[in-house]
Amino acid sequence: MDRLAIATPRPDIAPCIALARDYGTGIEIQVYGYNPDLLDGDWPTLVEQHRRLLKGFEGEIALHGVFYDMSSASEDRQIIRVTRDRYLLNLRIAAELGARQVIFHANYIPWIRNARYLRRWTQRQVEFWTEIGAEAERLGLIVALENMWEPSPDLIGRVLDWVNSPFVAACLDVGHAYLYSDSIPFTGWVARLKDRLVHCHINNHRGVEDEHLPLDAPGGVIDYSFVLTLLWALPSPPLISLEMEGLDDLERSLRFITKLRTVGR
DSSP states (O other), X not given: OOSEEEEEOSSOOHHHHHHHHHHTOEEEEOHHHHOGGGGGTTHHXXXXXXXXXXXXXXXXXXXXXXXXXXXXXXXOHHHHHHHHHHHHHHHHHHHHTTOSEEEEEOOOOTTOOOHHHHHHHHHHHHHHHHHHHHHHHHHTOEEEEEOSSOSSHHHHHHHHHHHOOTTEEEEEEHHHHXXXXXXXXXXXXXXXXXXXXXXXXXXXXXXSSOOOBOTTOTTOOOOHHHHHHHHHTSSSOOEEEEOXXXXXXXXHHHHHHHHHHHHHO
């Protein structure tokens, strides 16, 4: 099977590890990003539990970093300091778990329609990720910047061009691109980011909110037969991570992908 992973925001990753082994996929561990209180608590104990569960795991491992209220391009130096500290801790945890990729959000605010904001935002992002990229390189990690509310792939693409580091790359969230894009087709997102694309999040929604539905969910607006074929055709296909809440939805989507690949061959 192609480079796939299944994502889980839950502390107990054992069921997802079992499913990943059944289907020969990797795993994206999200609890250290989705539960920021954990980073002020007993995260070392959970890391040790996860290390034991991952012993002998042969799939790729990724980690999703914190994103709630994080601002790597804030005007406030104290906010930058907090964001940096959180991200550096995520990198440390990822290294301890044997992960290769760590996903962070750039958190652009599209409702501020001001050219100065965009210029300053880009400049501060470049400065921030240049520093974080150096630490990622030291730890043997790749940081992947994920689109959330960004209306255009140029926003993250331009930051990555200027940072120009193999340790700072792109994560393309397909659901976000379809939901928040400023009339830019998905092919445009792939064309702009493909040279730096190392990770993808996939799920479906009905065009209103970010629902994280199975790939073939009734009413889903995203044609994953088209999307996956496009991603698989890239010269260096990214790690594609299924981002859904329940095991049933994950397995349903894995069966969809297996069938799609079988028909394609």
